[in-house]
Amino acid sequence: MNGKLTAEQRTQLKQWIGEESKGFRLLYRISRDGCAADVFHQKCNNQGPTVTVAYNTSGYIYGGYTSQSWTSSGTYVQDGKAFLFSLTNPQKYPVNITAKSVYCNTSYGPTFGGGHDLLFFTGTIQNVRNVFTLNTQSSFGNSYTSHGHSINNLTGGVYKVSELEVYALTDAVTDQWRKTPTWDDKLMTSLKGAVECYKPYEGLKLKTVNLLMIGPVGSGKSSFYNTISSIFRGRISSQAPAGSVEHSLTSQFRKYRVLVGDAGKPTSFRLCDTMGLEEGQGIDSVDVPFILDGNVPDMYRFNPASHVTPEIPDFNKCPQLKDKIHCVGFVLNSTKVEAMSEKLLLKIQSIRHHINQRAIPIVVLLTKVDQLCPMVFEDVDATFRSTAVKNMVDKTAELVGVPRSHVLPIKNYESEIELDVNVNILALLGLRQMLWFADDYLCNQADLLQKEEDS
Ligand SMILES: Nc1nc2c(ncn2[C@@H]2O[C@H](COP(=O)(O)OP(=O)(O)OP(=O)(O)O)[C@@H](O)[C@H]2O)c(=O)[nH]1
Numbered sequence: 001m002n003g004k005l006t007a008e009q010r011t012q013l014k015q016w017i018g019e020e021s022k023g024f025r026l027l028y029r030i031s032r033d034g035c036a037a038d039v040f041h042q043k044c045n046n047q048g049p050t051v052t053v054a055y056n057t058s059g060y061i062y063g064g065y066t067s068q069s070w071t072s073s074g075t076y077v078q079d080g081k082a083f084l085f086s087l088t089n090p091q092k093y094p095v096n097i098t099a100k101s102v103y104c105n106t107s108y109g110p111t112f113g114g115g116h117d118l119l120f121f122t123g124t125i126q127n128v129r130n131v132f133t134l135n136t137q138s139s140f141g142n143s144y145t146s147h148g149h150s151i152n153n154l155t156g157g158v159y160k161v162s163e164l165e166v167y168a169l170t171d172a173v174t175d176q177w178r179k180t181p182t183w184d185d186k187l188m189t190s191l192k193g194a195v196e197c198y199k200p201y202e203g204l205k206l207k208t209v210n211l212l213m214i215g216p217v218g219s220g221k222s223s224f225y226n227t228i229s230s231i232f233r234g235r236i237s238s239q240a241p242a243g244s245v246e247h248s249l250t251s252q253f254r255k256y257r258v259l260v261g262d263a264g265k266p267t268s269f270r271l272c273d274t275m276g277l278e279e280g281q282g283i284d285s286v287d288v289p290f291i292l293d294g295n296v297p298d299m300y301r302f303n304p305a306s307h308v309t310p311e312i313p314d315f316n317k318c319p320q321l322k323d324k325i326h327c328v329g330f331v332l333n334s335t336k337v338e339a340m341s342e343k344l345l346l347k348i349q350s351i352r353h354h355i356n357q358r359a360i361p362i363v364v365l366l367t368k369v370d371q372l373c374p375m376v377f378e379d380v381d382a383t384f385r386s387t388a389v390k391n392m393v394d395k396t397a398e399l400v401g402v403p404r405s406h407v408l409p410i411k412n413y414e415s416e417i418e419l420d421v422n423v424n425i426l427a428l429l430g431l432r433q434m435l436w437f438a439d440d441y442l443c444n445q446a447d448l449l450q451k452e453e454d455s
């Protein structure tokens with residue numbers, strides 16, 4: 001859950017707060033959690049600095065910042081850094097009677113100033129067709145500098161709101177176990193742009209690279225393709241059949257293209273989807289060399305009862321570099337990594353051996369992190385702050401035998417009907433890493449070719 005604040009509004013607030021590296025984590029929103037003082041305190045007490053933002057039905061966006069934690073103590077809290085603000089008519093109103101900066105009371109929602117300068121609601125407010133009629137009045141200018149403005153400059157005189165959100169200000173850099181820039185629309189746009197513009201390593205004149213997805217049944221291989229495809233189409237897309245069945249739902253080898261826009265031009269990579277690995281059936285390690293080497297044609301239908309051989313229809317006898325796999329993503333369900341059977345692990349090790357022999361780079365796409373950690377379920381931008389995810393990344397790296405930086409947490413689209421910036425960012429971070437590694441592989445291939453030419 002990303003909240004309604006736009007990237008520009010976040011930048012404006014960060015500028016007013018005066019600390020560059022802050023990130024925003026949504027704690028409470030009335031449309032989701034209900035407009036009730038006790039719920040506000042349950043969700044927001046003891047969370048450190050917060051921003052409260054109200055969106056009224058006339059389009060006014062306004063609120064307050066405090067650097068102190070909310071509590072249910074029934075007392076005023078001193079905070080020389082607190083301020084009220086309007087984002088519609090951008091203006092910061094700093095506190096001037098600091099002893100009464102914020103008021104913490106279990107029956108009151110977020111409350112700023114003595115008197116009070118800005119009190120949103122008390123008790124519980126009903127949701128009537130997505131509108132909440134606030135039940136309080138403001139004495140704006142009591143404890144905050146009003147710059148000669150009245151409360152109408154913030155609210156337009158309208159006390160019906162469609163949303164009210166409270167965000168915790170997180171130290172976006174030091175909180176994270178894996179460093180990334182601040183997660184916002186800007187990061188999403190730049191990652192998407194980088195992947196869209198990606199061209200394979202120049203020296204070899206390849207038009208596209210092939211990224212293979214391989215892993216146990218139901219781990220999210222097809223869903224990863226659908227997630228990436230959704231990001232570039234700009235809407236939820238479900239081109240690859242995905243779902244939960246006993247055996248692998250995917251039975252075809254597909255080299256999927258990713259289109260930019262619905263009828264747009266394809267990107268310069270293909271995501272290759274495979275049938276799931278199972279203990280006794282599905283893809284076997286003897287099939288894998290043919291896939292890696294580019295012998296298996298697009299749309300080949302796997303036969304669980306027999307393996308790939310040079311006799312299969314359209315077997316590519318003389319594959320070129322463009323047909324081969326340039327980076328492999330082992331797709332593993334983060335909630336099942338620890339429960340993988342000995343037989344499945346052996347299969348994975350044997351597949352790894354074939355990949356290693358060809359010096360193809362390997363990453364692990366560690367899916368379903370939303371099911372691993374409730375914090376990530378709430379908001380995907382918590383992925384790199386989640387200890388549960390970090391521990392699973394460490395365990396998976398050890399189990400599969402790859403560096404931890406090659407384990408890439410993923411949350412695929414599954415129940416959503418709208419795109420989400422943070423889901424996109426996480427998936428694009430994973431995809432960009434695979435493209436970088438594919439280029440490293442191509443660079444090595446170019447060196448090999450050069451060496452052969454020289455001798
Ligand atoms: N919550 C959650 N569900 C996911 C995620 N990824 C996939 N799923 C769900 O997991 C189920 C299996 O996903 P698929 O993409 O079909 O898995 P697959 O690896 O292609 O499976 P096979 O083709 O059968 O081998 C589907 O119901 C998906 O919606 C994720 O990141 N989070």
Ligand SMILES: [Mg+2]
Pocket residue numbers: 221222223241242249250273274
């Ligand atoms: Mg599948």
